[in-house]
Amino acid sequence: MKLLNHFKVFVLFCCCIFIFSAVSAQNTITVTGTVKNEKGEPLSLVTVNVSGSETSTLTDIAGAFTIQAPANSKLTFTYVGYKSFETAVKSTLNITLQPGDDMLSDVVVIGYGTVQRKEVTGAISTVTSKDFQQGAITTPEQLISGKIPGVSITSNGGAPGAGSVIRIRGGASLNASNDPLIVVDGVPLSGNGIYGASNPLSLINPNDITSFTVLKDAASTAIYGSRASNGVILITTRKGSSGTPVINFSTQVSAATLAKKMDVLSPDQFRHMVDSLGGGTYDNINTYKSLMGAENTDWQNQIFRTAISTDNNLSISGALNEIPYRVSVGYLNQQGLLSTDQLQRYTGGIVVSPVFFDNHLKVDLNVKGAYNDTRFANNAAISSAVYFDPTQATRANSPYGNYFEWASFDQASSELVLNKLAPRNPLALLELYNNSSRVYRSYGSAQFDYKFHFLPELRANLNLGYDIAKGEGKVNVPEYAAQNFLERGQRNQYSNELRNSVMEFYLNYNKSIPSLKGQLNATAGYGYYNNQTTNYNYPAFTEKGDTLPGTVPKYPYDKPQTTLISYYGRVIYTVDDKYTLAASLRADGSSRFSPSQRWGTYSSVAFTWQIDREKFMDNVSALSELKLRLSYGVTGNQDGIYEYPYQAVYTVSGSGSLVRFGNNWMGMGTSSAYDENIKWEQTGAYNAGLDFGFLNNRIYGSVDVYFKKTKNLMNETPIPAGTNFSSRLLTNVGNVENKGIEVMLTAIPVKKENTSWEVSVNAAYNKNTITNLTATQDPTYAGTLTGTNQIHSVGYSPSAFYVYQQVYNNGRPVEGVYVDQNGDGTINEKDLYRYQSPFPKYILGFSSQLTHKKWSFNTVLRANTGNYVYNDIATGAVVANMLNPLQYLANTNSDILNTGFINGQRQSDYYVQNASFLRMDNLGIGYNFGRILNDKASLRFTANCQNVFVATKYTGLDPEIYGGVDNVIYPRPRTFVLGANIQF
């Protein structure tokens, strides 16, 4: 029955379109002309649009166009990267377009199409290539870091190709995905991981990207329905352009250096502490002291290096037989700070955009491919470099590859016996571990956009997209290596394959209704999305190739799969170029839910008032733009969770996990934990925004206020023991509210012939509060513990730290003494309190770009305030870890000098530290030689420093840690980059 309703909606939308298509007939003239750029070169594919109507055409390869237009109408010329131009209709028009600021360009990419900027109703931010972050950027999302208010991009560390956590307006969920939907050229990417690629986005070459559009509020995103609660990022890649082929070659070389070392005891400090504390024996004979060596080893120097990388990209774009094309290739060779980390990426892409039937059928064929060849370092070396005894030599005469390892000498056999429970030599961890992967990925789309011959206002758009990838790798560790001593080394492999397919079909009807001064833009569509992963299982092997008993997998592979089916529609109606009303509706069916919970319906309404076009504003000359936007919408979320959460699924255990019955070994039939009633998480969101521009847009910006309320949160919550087949269950519990303000302000203080200066500031405030956790209605219910000492509880930020309040004596924390919060005389779980949140209250971004003659200078700074981090490196800085009864010594974080703690005090709020920071992401300089080689080419040089400085009170390595728990992070390097770009 529910299904039937969805069809009704769909059919209704189709009908609307047909009914409006009935209106037609006008008095027209034929306009011909050409469009050129500021250099006098013809521009092809410029959109020539009869203002206020859907009648439009594109310029050809010579920049020429012909269009039928009403005699008294105006024509608008738009082209990405250029200021749009509007002029009255004449029979001949020769137009020159000026390069423009994309923020103000008139076409804005939205879900399933584009709209005029004036029609934009939601909170949408666009960043185009000229505003991208500069320098050695190897993964796309870093291009817009710090550029958009309310969008936080936190890299997962400094490893080559490492991904980032992207959060738009703080994320809406507790346990389902908080990642925004990323759509590349109309094809939504699945969030599924590829084995051997630390980050699926790292297979997209940032140089192929021309713009990012971020849809933040529900009115803009609701058209993406169930996948939109966390915002949508639309990535547009470069397409072919004008007649003469343009060849662009860019090259970069960079040096990444260790920006800061982890703060550990120096060998002298370590000796001093062990001398004073290590008088006891570990075995009744030998003292701890006697375990010390005579060397002074800085283990961090041993494992880190200055990493050299190069990035080269070549592209050719032009038109062949009037068919625009772009071909690009790229080669990236990136070293990591860890001395065995290396990523090589080869990318290629072809875009062809032919048109047929007198511009009625536009086709975009887009194929991109990437091949990554990676060696992953053993990241365990980083924490080992903190903890390994600094008085030991790196090398020693040992059977473990001649590295020093903790071992004891056995008198009887005159042999060294490895201490299997001790930490391992950091350098050996790196050098004796070889994890190499190869990843192949291809993604692309074929998009057909057909303008009906008998009804040009109606378009049918079919988009077929695919994304396939294969990742495979091997891990080799020699038999003698201490790290896999018991397993006699490793010769293991892993692989998986991804197969995602997308089919989208929509009809768009765009029609002006002059009698009502109205403009109607209606869309109705259908989408089918299938994501399938094949994960192969392998046994574990010793270095010699023997299978380790008990590791032979029961199944050769697993193939998790999800499908989503959607119907959607949208109507945008604009009156008198001043008032725009938009509404959308989408129904989604997800394979993740039981048939009774499967379908979710999402809708939105939005209103825009172009205030500056009102009569009463005519006299306010200082104000060049003023627009009010209001919206409300509902979106859903089902991504980021296990594929089959509603079903009791039985798997049978395999080798090594069998149960003895008599003389047989039985596989165990094991049920998964499940919640048969699990359903969509839903977010309702209000947004109010104001766009403004002053002094002919020398100052412009926007302010947005939002309020989001998410209910039926999907949360993996600890459940009472005895109620399910796991200690934690993914279920719908509770509500979360997000409210915030975002401000974006750009000013152009200087705009002269030789000099221009643009500064842009953005600021976002976000407050995220849990308002209900329905698992229990009991007011004494403290909340859902997450990790060791964080909690989701009502009235607080998600993942608030849940700790004991440390008692201090003369500023020094007293070991094991905490504030008795409830005064009952004992310190127990009732005395834990919620102390701060890992999420920032304010996120700030600042960009500046100064151009003087041929020079340019730019910088980007970012700041977060109000975010706290649990310093889980410092928690290990206790005497008990230094002198281990398992017969070894270990170094620690220097915090031990501040606390002198003997045993771990992991639940103390002492370790929750203010991690507010200011980071200069980028400082760059460019020199533009302009036209060289007899005006045949242009050349530009750049030099950048990335991660210039971080100002923070946080005592750990880096305050920018998503989730707020600082285990060992791969250090983010400080990188110096030189680049050249030449264009023919």
Added chain:
Amino acid sequence: MKKIFNIHTIAAAIFLITFSACHRKLDLQPENANTADKQFSTLHGYKEVLAKVYGSYSLVSSTGVGVSDVNIAGISDAGTTDFLRAWWNLQELSTDEAICAWNDPFLVNFHNLNWTSNNIFIHAAYGRSLFQITVANEFIRQSAEEKITERGFSAQEADEIRQFKAEARFLRAFQYWVLMDLFGNPPFVTEDHPIGKYIPEQIQRRDLFDYIESELKAIENDLAAPRENEYARADRAAAWALLARVYLNATVYTGQDRFTNAITYSKKVIDAGYALKSNYKTLFMSDNDVNNPEIILPIAYDAVESQNYGGTTFLVCSAHGNNPEDNANFGIPNGGWLGNRSTKNLPLAFGDYSGNTDKRALFGGTNLEVNDVFTFNDGLSVYKFNNKTSAGVTPPSPNGVLCSIDFPLFRLAEMHLVYAESVLRGGSGGSTAEALAYMNELRERAYENTSGNFTSINLNEILNERLRELYWEGFRRTDLIRYGLFTGSTYVWPWKGGVKDGTGVAPHFVLYPIPAAEILVNTNLTQNNNY
């Protein structure tokens, strides 16, 4: 216009048909798995799930040694959540039988008898017991008479499923005994409760006692006759043995003596055809699954097929240091975790603890005194569990660490001791003479002659005999509580109360606290007093 409409009507119709076919694509199921109905459609499928009921106490998960069914914040080592290891920590480390040198947070609190409700090891034991109960409940639900009928099994198959079901009920009763003994008043879930999200009620210790008793009696006839079931599966004698154990401690659980019942049920086991294994030492070696007339129900481990870093691997490896010959001699060439050893009270209970007189004294090392808790060589090592076979062969192991010894969860010797103690404590239906005879059977095996035989027995001697016979098998805490010696200062041992010579502790430590994290999620639970 009309024509257009027609074309589009047809197009719309085509869409509708195509799309509704697509909707079936939303019914997806995992590649390598069964729905419940499929899994329980065959007798073999039932038996696979029964294997999981057993596997819940013999393994940490269905997906290898590194993953656990029981996830506890703060525990990263899956082996810590193994049933035997978790239970053993609570039953032994809190007593004079064992002390651990590892400096893991929360572990030292067992020797100190000052644990708190946020102790992750206590949580591990609690979570593991309730996990096995949950798995058993589901099996019992799926084995309801109407399900058996519905699924069309033959009469013979149906009988076999009924026997499986009785075994699941036995294992559930066993875990409820564990919970009753450790925590007093645990949450109570049975097959009448759903799988999903709900808040279980708490049951009082006395009511739980009645439930365990009634369950064990109810399944008696459905269980296989003693010694008639497949190896490592429970039979009727296992249920009797558990009843005897529960009755022996009834005073602690309910305030009421049930020694007469303890005599009845221990005698049933003794008369069921079991015999003491002639060589005590071989009871705990890796071939203890063959030619062993004494074990009533083991937990079966295997270094290759049934891997677990808890279980007997833990008992052997944690008891050894880093002497390579010594480790090789006990079948763990790459083992030796420098963890557990004894306080002097254990070896001293043997008088001559060299093993020359009483062969059960299986110790290593030289230092009786534990001067430093964290020095492994302080205190004698306990070499009772040995991964070699009785013929001196080291069984196959992938890494020289994992062990293949089966753990005797119930064995005949315990029944001898239950019988004797119950008689002495005034139970009827037995005789002092028979009690003495049963005791002396143990002594004769231990001494390999009659020189150690008792001429008379008293309750204290029985406690000491239990120490000598059953040490490190998970009995000591329960025994000391039954004798009123666990808390207080009547009886102390090194490091009791955190002091080298031992000191008295508060009486509330006779129960473990319900884990703090469980109190947070299950608002029906009331914490035990003084935690």
